[in-house]
Amino acid sequence: MNVLAAARELDAEGPVCDSCLGRVFADRSHGLTNAERGRSLRVAAAIDDDEPYEPTDTAECWVCEGVCAEFDAWAERCAAAVEDVEFDTYQVGTRPPPLLEENERLLREAAGLDPSVGEAFKSEFNREVGKRIGPLTDSTVDFGRPDVQFTLDIDADTVEVDVHSAFVYGRYRKLERDIPQTEWPCNACDRSGYVGSQPCENCGGTGYLYEHSVEELTAPVVRDVMDGTDAKFHGAGREDVDARMVGTGRPFVIEVLEPRRRNVDTDRLAGDINAFAEGRVEVDRLGLATYESVERVKGLDASKRYRAEVTFDEPVDEADLAAALDALDGATVEQYTPHRVDHRRASITRTREVYEATGELDDPTHATVEVHGAGGLYVKELVSGDEGRTDPNLADTLGVGAEVTALDVVGVYGETEPFEDPAYFREAAPEPPEGGPEQSGARETTTDPRNDR
Ligand SMILES: [Zn+2]
């Protein structure tokens, strides 16, 4: 194509602004805006023809009807729309008027060019408005998952703003028993608190089976500090309601929807949560995390370390207990799905590793036992045997009936790598805790990321 000849033909169709003209030649040369391309072609044609140079008024352009003069105005509208929102990254999308897109096609066809040659109006608009927003808001474009997404609807004359969620990673300790991880609505009254006109007896009229949950003791604080509309709790598995979560805690991510603040001080945030939870739950190792951190905490294979209070049917000898725990230490255990587990879950026999088993007698019929095992290992059944469904087990190895009377989870660790991978954080990642599979000499293994038991 002879560029100057093509430009003369395009110009002959009626007044065309510099941007609309230049956009046809967008794949020629670099480091130029389309408006610069258009103006340069007009100037070159005028010199070539030895005619006076006549600039075109963008408002008169029959292709865009003046929209290409509005880059600054749209950028300023975007900045105003997020004036009270804190964000670091953004992206711009444009809904172009169908008429304008039709005009673009007609312009090219009239000059005998391919209807899709050069750049589409939408791309130029996204870029030209986009590059003006950064300096106005002290933020940068992100084509992946930005904090803020602007959608410019030109026909509707609106700027839509999507403020994407913010994420806070941390580890929680649940210091009291009978607290579920997430809210547990009462089925009897469908969380209304009433059956007919009477308060629900099942939940004492509260609508929930438990007064507190880890979620309710943590997520609202993060929502308030980040000034969001709602918050969701995502845990790396969950312990039984009656088990405490102590030691180095369990990883979680709290997602705050539509936050107006996102670069919050996580040390202060931890203090705020801990004050709010009043000793029922504690958090630490907080860090500002990425969108991908949710799938990370939910999906990473994790081993668990437990501390169990065990009661025996008959007195046990210290040496016999030590020998029985030695036999379980490093053992591969076969577990048929326990009775107490949700019956909707398929009943199958699973194989799980016991990485470490230690313990000592408190008195002849009571012991404190610590077990570090692969994800999915049922510890209560490892102790009791679950009527032969778990093999080997502590009760059969000892030849004495044994029952877990209280269970604490003392550590949750990534099987092959720590949860605290810097790739999932927006700032410096928290330090991973000690005591994971590597530290206890575990073999590499594959597990499914189920709830621990
Ligand atoms: Zn135009």
Ligand SMILES: [Zn+2]
């Ligand atoms: Zn109820």
